[in-house]
Amino acid sequence: MGILYALLIGALAGWLAGKIMKGGGFGALLNIILGIVGGAVGNWLFGALDIHISSGILGDLITGVIGAVAILFIAGLFKK
Template identity: 40%
Template sequence: MTVESLIVTLVIGAIAGWLAGLIVKGFGFGLVGNIVVGIIGAFIAGFVFPALGVSLGAGIVAAILHATIGAVILLLVVRVLKRA
């Protein structure tokens, strides 16, 4: 992994985690937490979307949407597990 791809991954993760925190009220993790949530969300969406046959396209905006949707799924699962 090159330095440029690592920086892009971190920026997309941070934006996706921040957006997911806004969508799912009550979750704010700071910069590092948002990056982690966004990257894990991208992995979750990477498994879920192909199984459903969904494709958002290519590019930075699609990657951010992809990771944000996965991060929202992650935060909703965490919320459900906290209540149980």
């Protein structure tokens, strides 16, 4: 169940990050995939920095969106 939860939160985070990064996205499907990767990166980064945003679904979603925006930004640098 944990893997499915992470995939759903990551997919939602990727979709939201695509909306936030207007023009910097790669299409809905790739944004969702990058959101899943970004969620993992966000969780790792915040864990390494000992930053705790919130607990539960909202905290996971915020962390995922921040990680996904970072991944989309970096991927956008290579897109050009």
